[in-house]
Amino acid sequence: xxxxxxxxxxxxVLLILCVSLTQAFYIPGWSIKSxxxxxxxxxxxxxxxxxxxxxxxAYSELPFVxxxxxxxxxxxxxxxxxxxxxxxxxxxGDRIMVSDYQLExxxxxxxxxxxxxxxDRAGMRRAQEIVKNGYVAEWILDNLPxxxxxxxxxxxxxxxxxxxxMGSEDLSPTTGKPRYFINNHVTLVVRYHRAPGRDGxxxxxxxxxxxxxxxxxxxxxxDASGLPxxxxxxxxxxxxxxxxxxxxxxxxxxxxxxxxxxxxxxxxSATLTIPYTYxxxxxxxxxxxxxxxxxxYFVNQEESSNIHWLAIVNSVVISMLLTAAVAxxxxxxxxxxxKGYKENGIxxxxxxxxxxxxxxxxxxxxxxxxxxxxxxxxxxxxxxxSDDESIEDTTGWKLVHGDVxxxxxxxxILAPLVGSGMQLLFMSLGLLALSCFGVLNPSFxxxxxxxxxxxxxxxxxxxxYFSARIYKxxxxxxxxxxxxxxxxxxxxxxxxxxxxxxLFVWAQASSTAIPFGTLVGLVALWLLIQLPLVYAGSWYGxxxxxxWTHPIKANVIPRQIPLQSWxxxxxxxxxxxxxxxxxxxxxxxxxxxxxxxxxxxxYYYVFGxxxxxxxxxxxxxxxxxxxxxxxxxCSENYNWWWQSFFVGGGSAIWxxxxxxxxxxxxxxxxxxxxxxxxxxxxxxxxxxxxxLTGTIGFLTAYAFVRRIYGAIKAx
Numbered sequence: 001x002x003x004x005x006x007x008x009x010x011x012x013v014l015l016i017l018c019v020s021l022t023q024a025f026y027i028p029g030w031s032i033k034s035x036x037x038x039x040x041x042x043x044x045x046x047x048x049x050x051x052x053x054x055x056x057x058a059y060s061e062l063p064f065v066x067x068x069x070x071x072x073x074x075x076x077x078x079x080x081x082x083x084x085x086x087x088x089x090x091x092x093g094d095r096i097m098v099s100d101y102q103l104e105x106x107x108x109x110x111x112x113x114x115x116x117x118x119x120d121r122a123g124m125r126r127a128q129e130i131v132k133n134g135y136v137a138e139w140i141l142d143n144l145p146x147x148x149x150x151x152x153x154x155x156x157x158x159x160x161x162x163x164x165x166m167g168s169e170d171l172s173p174t175t176g177k178p179r180y181f182i183n184n185h186v187t188l189v190v191r192y193h194r195a196p197g198r199d200g201x202x203x204x205x206x207x208x209x210x211x212x213x214x215x216x217x218x219x220x221x222x223d224a225s226g227l228p229x230x231x232x233x234x235x236x237x238x239x240x241x242x243x244x245x246x247x248x249x250x251x252x253x254x255x256x257x258x259x260x261x262x263x264x265x266x267x268x269s270a271t272l273t274i275p276y277t278y279x280x281x282x283x284x285x286x287x288x289x290x291x292x293x294x295x296x297y298f299v300n301q302e303e304s305s306n307i308h309w310l311a312i313v314n315s316v317v318i319s320m321l322l323t324a325a326v327a328x329x330x331x332x333x334x335x336x337x338x339k340g341y342k343e344n345g346i347x348x349x350x351x352x353x354x355x356x357x358x359x360x361x362x363x364x365x366x367x368x369x370x371x372x373x374x375x376x377x378x379x380x381x382x383x384x385x386s387d388d389e390s391i392e393d394t395t396g397w398k399l400v401h402g403d404v405x406x407x408x409x410x411x412x413i414l415a416p417l418v419g420s421g422m423q424l425l426f427m428s429l430g431l432l433a434l435s436c437f438g439v440l441n442p443s444f445x446x447x448x449x450x451x452x453x454x455x456x457x458x459x460x461x462x463x464x465y466f467s468a469r470i471y472k473x474x475x476x477x478x479x480x481x482x483x484x485x486x487x488x489x490x491x492x493x494x495x496x497x498x499x500x501x502x503l504f505v506w507a508q509a510s511s512t513a514i515p516f517g518t519l520v521g522l523v524a525l526w527l528l529i530q531l532p533l534v535y536a537g538s539w540y541g542x543x544x545x546x547x548w549t550h551p552i553k554a555n556v557i558p559r560q561i562p563l564q565s566w567x568x569x570x571x572x573x574x575x576x577x578x579x580x581x582x583x584x585x586x587x588x589x590x591x592x593x594x595x596x597x598x599x600x601x602x603y604y605y606v607f608g609x610x611x612x613x614x615x616x617x618x619x620x621x622x623x624x625x626x627x628x629x630x631x632x633x634c635s636e637n638y639n640w641w642w643q644s645f646f647v648g649g650g651s652a653i654w655x656x657x658x659x660x661x662x663x664x665x666x667x668x669x670x671x672x673x674x675x676x677x678x679x680x681x682x683x684x685x686x687x688x689x690x691x692l693t694g695t696i697g698f699l700t701a702y703a704f705v706r707r708i709y710g711a712i713k714a715x
Contacts, residue, residue, distance in 0.1 A: 040074030088446025419467025421695025464537025578650025648697015
């Protein structure tokens with residue numbers, strides 16, 4: 001016991017040290033780009049997104065922004081040309097394009113004209129919709145997203161929020177109706193630092209910050225070149241409103257109507273011209289190094305570190321209580337039971353049992369008098385009465401030793417599910433490890449999804465291996481069929497769901513929609529790479545390695561399971577057991593959900609905390625499953641195979657319930673398609689989580705059952 005507690009204490013100390021190390025270790029990018037004075041810096045436009053909807057749109061495809069001119073910049077890039085994207089960038093809705101904005105290192109521009117774009121009434125309504133829904137734009141300079149700067153509550157530190165507002169909304173002082181203003185002027189502030197090493201000695205600079213400040217400037221009071229008279233004193237904004245003078249004929253007379261309501265129904269040929277300008281300022285920042293330039297995007301997360309520590313303390317307390325419970329089960333209860341059996345004796349691997357006085361076998365209670373089961377129980381009782389030794393009564397988990405390794409119903413489905421869970425576990429551990437060591441970082445745009453897809457495909461070999469071995473352990477013979485089910489079941493669910501959702505997103509012309517070519521590429525990855533890997537793993541696991549052997553053979557005739565308590569029944573047991581792992585992670589879920597659904601432009605980057613909480617979660621799932629299976633076996637219920645899988649993944653039900661709560665209490669998502677995307681993606685995420693934790697629970701329960709019944713057999 002003392003050694004076990006010392007090991008547990010050492011594990012917690014190691015995990016806490018990992019938090020410090022993972023926070024300190026950071027790989028900011030793949031290479032440092034330095035610029036000489038006067039060198040062209042390309043600016044890329046990406047997409048617009050909003051907290052009130054799940055639909056994103058490519059910035060360059062908006063009907064009210066300046067279309068690309070197609071001219072070359074100093075680096076030979078043509079404005080309007082698309083930038084090659086990796087798989088992760090495509091799946092997250094990025095659509096990066098070279099812009100017409102001209103920036104030269106160290107050269108300030110107080111105001112510069114970009115274009116005047118004429119839009120019709122449909123374009124104006126589109127612009128109003130974008131402004132009304134609070135869309136923000138993402139521009140990219142030197143791989144940094146353009147950001148709006150803020151200060152912390154105590155005003156001691158500055159931090160960034162990626163993106164800038166496309167416009168603003170207010171109420172008309174006369175009519176009380178909403179008015180919409182488009183931000184047609186941006187002030188770009190580029191913060192730089194002296195380049196390290198030889199480039200710095202040559203006078204080159206590196207970019208350490210990119211800030212965008214947007215404002216709305218009216219179209220009137222401009223000079224011949226389209227520039228406003230005074231960029232610093234703006235009295236009126238660029239309102240998204242068509243001219244109100246609408247001409248119609250009444251009784252042969254020409255009548256001019258200035259009613260706003262009339263203008264909404266007439267004069268569809270009217271247009272609105274929006275002039276676009278920008279300013280550029282370069283400012284040196286001596287306090288910020290290039291290697292730390294992403295820190296400003298994470299200051300807000302660092303401010304909440306106390307809450308993260310609270311989540312870890314909460315998880316550690318729950319895990320310690322579970323560890324104590326498992327220690328009692330192993331060290332006192334089970335060891336005492338096995339010791340009693342060792343003293344009373346075992347004959348040919350079967351426990352010699354003396355029935356209690358007045359106690360009848362479950363089979364006898366359920367069978368009709370004079371039946372076959374009655375005769376078998378009578379013969380069994382006769383064998384017991386012939387034994388002159390005094391043997392203690394046997395109850396609980398010991399009674400089901402002859403049925404505990406009986407193959408479960410629908411084992412041909414359970415084996416592929418466990419195989420898919422191992423595939424997801426390999427992928428998740430790989431992503432978490434790479435993130436903690438800084439390989440997957442915000443400067444590697446789309447890297448998390450791209451690497452995750454690669455790990456998932458490669459892990460197909462693990463999926464096939466574990467699925468085939470479990471399938472053969474259950475007595476299956478058609479391993480090729482099991483291989484196909486393993487390769488197609490879960491990936492097929494993901495693909496079909498994504499494809500159906502994509503149809504809705506396509507109809508909205510959103511950049512969130514996955515292009516058809518990308519869908520074809522995903523199918524090729526699935527069928528041409530993953531499926532052969534699953535086949536190879538299945539062949540090796542089924543043919544070369546074979547099944548796991550059980551310490552006790554199953555009886556020919558199964559026992560009847562007695563009436564179960566409410567907490568040992570399937571659904572109730574899963575809900576009760578799943579609540580404990582959910583309690584371990586629900587605080588950290590707040591930050592994950594906020595990053596995913598509210599701060600779409602933000603980056604979740606406290607992977608050190610996430611790694612610790614994930615480790616404690618795995619321990620909690622393992623310990624909860626052991627306790628639940630032990631209670632079930634003590635109730636003489638030997639159908640633990642599926643139950644252990646459901647108990648391990650039971651917290652996924654609570655996570656999905658929390659998603660529903662989060663949607664109605666924290667989000668302001670509008671529209672049917674956005675609601676559908678939220679709940680569909682939440683369901684898929686909870687399915688992934690449930691498969692992963694369910695697999696952990698299943699394998700833990702299998703090891704536990706083999707251990708305790710193997711100990712009885714050995715004694």
